[in-house]
Amino acid sequence: MKRGRLRVYLGAAPGVGKTYAMLGEGRRRLDRGTDVVVGYVEAHGRSHTASMLDGLELVPRRTSRYRGTELEEMDLDAVLRRRPKVVLVDELAHTNVPGSRNAKRWQDVQEILDAGIDVISTVNVQHLESVNDVVEKITGVRQQETVPDAVVRAADQVELVDMSAEALRRRLAHGNVYAPDKIDAALSNYFREGNLTALRELALLWVADKVDDALQGYRRRHDITGTWEARERVVVALTGGPEGEQLIRRAARIAARSGTGDLLALHVSRSDGLTGADPTHLTHQHQLVESLGGSYHQLLGDDVPETLLAFARAENATQLVLGDSRRSRWAASVLPPGIGARTIRASGDIDVHIVSHTHAGQGRRLPVGRGALSLRRRVRGYALAGLLPALLTLALLPVDHALNLVSDVLLFLLLVVAVALVGGVGPAVVAALLGSFLLNFFFTAPVHTLTIASTNNALALGVYLLVAVMVSSVVDLAARRTRQAARAVAESHVLASLAATPLTGSHDLAALLERFRESLSLESVAFLEKDDRHWRLLSAAGPDPATTPEAADTVVPADPDTSLALRGHGLAPEDARVAAAFAARTSQAVHQIRLAEEAARAGTLAEANTVRTALLAAVGHDLRTPLAAAKAVVSGMRAEDVALTDDDRRELLRTADDALDTLAGLVDSLLDLSRLQAGALPVHLSPTLVEDVIAGALDDVSIAGPVRLDVAEDLPPALVDAALLERVVVNLLTNAHRYAPEGVPPLLTGSAVLDRVEIRVVDTGPGIPAAEYERVFLPFQRLGDHDNSTGVGLGLALSRGLVDAMGGTLEPEETPGGGLTMVISLPVAAGEPTGGDLGIRERVG
Numbered sequence: 048m049k050r051g052r053l054r055v056y057l058g059a060a061p062g063v064g065k066t067y068a069m070l071g072e073g074r075r076r077l078d079r080g081t082d083v084v085v086g087y088v089e090a091h092g093r094s095h096t097a098s099m100l101d102g103l104e105l106v107p108r109r110t111s112r113y114r115g116t117e118l119e120e121m122d123l124d125a126v127l128r129r130r131p132k133v134v135l136v137d138e139l140a141h142t143n144v145p146g147s148r149n150a151k152r153w154q155d156v157q158e159i160l161d162a163g164i165d166v167i168s169t170v171n172v173q174h175l176e177s178v179n180d181v182v183e184k185i186t187g188v189r190q191q192e193t194v195p196d197a198v199v200r201a202a203d204q205v206e207l208v209d210m211s212a213e214a215l216r217r218r219l220a221h222g223n224v225y226a227p228d229k230i231d232a233a234l235s236n237y238f239r240e241g242n243l244t245a246l247r248e249l250a251l252l253w254v255a256d257k258v259d260d261a262l263q264g265y266r267r268r269h270d271i272t273g274t275w276e277a278r279e280r281v282v283v284a285l286t287g288g289p290e291g292e293q294l295i296r297r298a299a300r301i302a303a304r305s306g307t308g309d310l311l312a313l314h315v316s317r318s319d320g321l322t323g324a325d326p327t328h329l330t331h332q333h334q335l336v337e338s339l340g341g342s343y344h345q346l347l348g349d350d351v352p353e354t355l356l357a358f359a360r361a362e363n364a365t366q367l368v369l370g371d372s373r374r375s376r377w378a379a380s381v382l383p384p385g386i387g388a389r390t391i392r393a394s395g396d397i398d399v400h401i402v403s404h405t406h407a408g409q410g411r412r413l414p415v416g417r418g419a420l421s422l423r424r425r426v427r428g429y430a431l432a433g434l435l436p437a438l439l440t441l442a443l444l445p446v447d448h449a450l451n452l453v454s455d456v457l458l459f460l461l462l463v464v465a466v467a468l469v470g471g472v473g474p475a476v477v478a479a480l481l482g483s484f485l486l487n488f489f490f491t492a493p494v495h496t497l498t499i500a501s502t503n504n505a506l507a508l509g510v511y512l513l514v515a516v517m518v519s520s521v522v523d524l525a526a527r528r529t530r531q532a533a534r535a536v537a538e539s540h541v542l543a544s545l546a547a548t549p550l551t552g553s554h555d556l557a558a559l560l561e562r563f564r565e566s567l568s569l570e571s572v573a574f575l576e577k578d579d580r581h582w583r584l585l586s587a588a589g590p591d592p593a594t595t596p597e598a599a600d601t602v603v604p605a606d607p608d609t610s611l612a613l614r615g616h617g618l619a620p621e622d623a624r625v626a627a628a629f630a631a632r633t634s635q636a637v638h639q640i641r642l643a644e645e646a647a648r649a650g651t652l653a654e655a656n657t658v659r660t661a662l663l664a665a666v667g668h669d670l671r672t673p674l675a676a677a678k679a680v681v682s683g684m685r686a687e688d689v690a691l692t693d694d695d696r697r698e699l700l701r702t703a704d705d706a707l708d709t710l711a712g713l714v715d716s717l718l719d720l721s722r723l724q725a726g727a728l729p730v731h732l733s734p735t736l737v738e739d740v741i742a743g744a745l746d747d748v749s750i751a752g753p754v755r756l757d758v759a760e761d762l763p764p765a766l767v768d769a770a771l772l773e774r775v776v777v778n779l780l781t782n783a784h785r786y787a788p789e790g791v792p793p794l795l796t797g798s799a800v801l802d803r804v805e806i807r808v809v810d811t812g813p814g815i816p817a818a819e820y821e822r823v824f825l826p827f828q829r830l831g832d833h834d835n836s837t838g839v840g841l842g843l844a845l846s847r848g849l850v851d852a853m854g855g856t857l858e859p860e861e862t863p864g865g866g867l868t869m870v871i872s873l874p875v876a877a878g879e880p881t882g883g884d885l886g887i888r889e890r891v892g
Contacts, residue, residue: 051160053202055139056169059250060243062224063210065169066090066137070099072167073135077103082132086159087121087152089137092226103135111144118144123155126164133165140174140194153194170194172250185245186237207254212243280364284355284386285314287325290370291332297402298368299339310341311362315354326627327604352390359397366398428470432478435462440485447490455490456511459483463515464522472523479515486511556586556636563611563629564588570615573599574633577608585637589614603627605634676706730771730852734764734876737797737804743769744776752784758797765804766876767853775846775857779808779869782843786812786867804873811866820859 054072058065066088077083084104090097106129109122120143126134136159141152149155156166173182176193183189199205210218216238218224225233283298285291295312302310314329333343348354359367372385391399439462443455459482467475487497560572571589575582575596582595592614593599599612603626611630680703683689684696691699738758745754765772776795783793787810794809815823824847850857855873862868 048161048163051163051165052204053156053160053165054167054204054206055199055202056167056206056208057199057250057254058169058171058208059210059247060171060173060215060238062215062218063208065171065208067096067099068206068208069135069137069167069169070096070103073103073133074099076133084126084129084131084134086126086134086136087138088135091224093223095223104131106134111146113144113146120144120147121152121155123148123158126159127162130162131164133167134159136166136168139168139170139199140190140192142192151192151194153198157198170199172246172253175199175253178249178253181249182246186242188237205254207250209247209250212240212247215243216240279366280309280311280362281366281368282311282313282355282359282362282364283368284351284370285312285329285332286370287314287329288370289325289328291328292335294368294370294402295332295335295339295341297400298366299341301366301368301400302341310336310339311344311364312336312341313344313346313355313358315346315348315351330604330627351386352393355390356393356395356397364397366400367394368400368402371401371403425470425473428466428474429477431469432466432474432481435466436478436481436485439482440489444489452486452490455486459486460511460515460518464518467518467522472520475518475522476516479512482515483512556633556640557588559629559633559636560586560588560611563626563633566625566629567613568615569613571613573612573614574605574637575610575612576637585609601626603630605630609634609637673706673709677703677710680706730768732766732768732853735767735769735772736764737762737772737806737873740767740769740772741776741795741797741806743773744780752787753792754780755792755794756796757794759799762797762799762804764876765873767855767873771849771853772871772873775849775871776806776808778843778846779871783808783810783812783867783869786810788812799875800872802875804875806871806873808869808871809862809866810868811862811864814861814865814867815859817861823859824857 056065056068070088073083073085084106085100086106087108088096088100090100106122106125108119109125111118111120121136136152136156139153139156143150143152143155149158156168159166172178173186173190174193175196177196179190179193215224216234219230219233219238222230279302281298281302283294285294295310298312299310312332336343344358346354346358355367355369358364367390369387369390372387387399387401391401436459439458443450443458447455463475463479463482466478484497488495556574560574563569564572569589571587571592573587573592573594574585575594576585584592584594593612596602596610596612599614601613603611603613605611609630611626611633613626680699684691684699741756741758780793780795787793791811794807796805796807796809798805798807823843825844847857850871850873853873855871858870858872860868860870
């Protein structure tokens with residue numbers, strides 16, 4: 048099914064006539080025989096708008112009740128059943144009544160369009176999502192109802208309903224917009240002249256962007272590459288040099304003169320990466336462009352003028368701003384045309400501005416860059432350039448009668464190539480010049496003079512000199528490219544390793560900075576952060592790191608508040624890209640570390656909140672139960688109208704005493720658990736006989752029931768806190784009694800396994816699934832326990848915490864045949880045990 052078409056009337060403010068224009072278009076289409084209905088129109092009491100509804104079919108609205116109020120909405124289903132050709136829907140950004148099929152009216156409109164029905168709608172600029180915050184700053188009112196810009200931009204037609212601020216205020220004053228009692232407030236607040244003018248400009252600019260999108264789409268569909276000067280667009284070319292900021296500001300002024308001009312900044316990077324651009328300059332220039340309301344772009348291209356112009360034509364740019372050449376006058380006169388001249392020749396209908404700057408004409412005098420070979424090799428090359436031609440001459444003089452000039456020239460040319468391989472182009476040119484002199488003086492007739500009698504000999508010497516210079520240049524270029532390729536490979540390995548660190552989860556700042564220091568052979572690298580106008584050292588690698596940017600040899604900014612401070616040597620231009628990448632990665636690592644710390648703190652808070660919630664639930668029942676019992680006993684004993692016997696009083700006192708003991712035990716458990724979590728529970732470890740601990744645990748009155756014993760003789764002493772271990776055994780036995788079947792008391796065993804002493808508490812009850820083993824150690828968990836009067840679920844959590852504090856482990860196991868076994872594993876002590884042999888007495892019921 049073909050999707051319906053959307054037409055939107057956009058206004059700068061209420062009252063400009065959007066709804067009136069929409070109804071007028073509906074009536075015109077109705078007069079032409081089109082099936083038009085009104086899905087929803089709100090006249091707001093405006094008589095002229097209401098009169099436009101005459102003769103138009105109205106789809107009945109849907110009534111919904113919300114918070115005791117009857118509200119009317121567009122009946123989407125009724126519109127879809129009616130299936131007109133065109134439906135008029137007012138207030139596109141309207142929010143539907145809660146419970147409707149769609150939350151927003153624009154979503155209803157999307158369904159209507161999907162059904163193949165055309166829609167005509169209205170919206171004010173303040174309801175567009177992208178300008179909502181701007182409108183709030185202008186008017187002081189935040190619009191709660193918004194529509195995504197993409198919905199309106201996707202409309203087939205957007206028509207601006209425009210009206211000057213003065214005309215709209217007159218309409219408002221005449222009562223054509225709001226009721227008389229609202230006019231004064233509206234004129235003095237939202238409908239102030241300044242507000243309306245700003246909103247009108249927003250609407251005009253938004254529609255201009257929409258029209259510009261349509262124009263660009265038309266140019267693309269029809270392959271139009273020429274510039275149409277419908278709107279000024281200024282492109283400024285950035286080389287990465289210090290003159291960039293001056294060019295950006297000049298281009299921004301050019302764009303501002305047109306009132307609605309766009310500013311675009313472009314940096315072209317060569318595919319081999321040898322642009323000489325300074326990443327630090329580019330970073331600052333990127334920020335400057337965006338602060339001026341422009342956009343920053345970066346493209347890859349070996350032919351800079353061609354890439355510049357292709358980008359400008361694709362953006363329909365009208366003007367191009369370039370900086371004056373940094374070549375010297377001499378270089379500009381003898382070398383091929385530069386980027387500016389080539390761009391002007393190929394610019395066509397795009398105006399090109401060549402802007403002078405303070406760095407113009409201060410470039411290198413020759414296009415040959417810094418030598419690719421080390422100083423030692425160049426010195427060696429110059430030594431060979433002075434020595435080898437003389438040695439070759441001495442070697443050729445005795446056999447000169449057997450050789451002709453051509454052979455001599457070839458031998459000297461071979462010598463020049465050898466010198467070029469060792470020392471590069473400079474020594475090779477020296478060798479060629481010296482060889483030319485020696486060939487002329489000793490081997491070219493007439494000999495021992497600088498005169499050349501034969502034209503052929505002169506030509507041979509000239510060709511020799513030219514070939515020698517060319518070959519040496521090629522050899523030097525090959526050496527330079529080899530060095531650049533090796534450096535690029537090494538740099539790519541460093542950058543690849545750097546890019547992989549977020550994937551490996553490595554955020555060690557010191558290790559990251561040490562890798563950077565080693566990569567560039569620096570003395571020290573420091574990562575500094577600006578805090579309240581003062582710099583503080585976050586991390587460093589190497590001795591004596593800089594603590595302020597001023598104390599460093601080189602500073603590499605990571606962002607406005609962080610920088611890398613380098614010591615050791617200045618940063619070479621070819622190292623700038625690696626330095627910038629390391630700075631960005633270090634800044635990212637700092638942010639990730641802080642996010643991880645915040646996440647950890649949030650996790651701790653969440654865990655504490657969970658424990659707090661569970662504690663509140665426990666306090667709400669388990670702690671209140673014994674407290675209520677004690678309170679009831681005290682109230683009963685204080686009642687004067689109740690006669691109590693001595694036996695009654697003793698029973699009540701026993702009940703109160705038991706309840707208070709239970710309450711005290713629960714409070715002690717909660718306090719001990721909190722101390723364990725805080726690491727503040729005192730633990731006194733000493734060599735202790737396990738038999739004594741078990742004997743003390745069996746004497747505890749809280750173990751209500753028999754216990755079977757199977758404790759090995761001659762157990763080695765364990766390194767434990769006897770009081771804490773006894774408490775753990777009591778907790779485990781109490782828990783085992785709770786689940787042990789009647790007539791089958793729990794089993795308590797003790798044994799030695801290698802360098803550990805193990806205590807096992809075995810029950811043959813229902814047990815728990817293996818997947819739930821760890822949950823039993825969480826506070827306030829009572830798995831399978833439906834009797835909420837049996838405790839708050841702290842026993843096992845506290846027991847494991849106490850055993851861990853003593854250096855042991857507490858783990859659950861499945862009892863063979865069914866049930867649960869708790870295994871306490873404790874380290875064997877090396878010293879003599881404390882306490883006496885108290886003996887173990889079997890408990891019987």
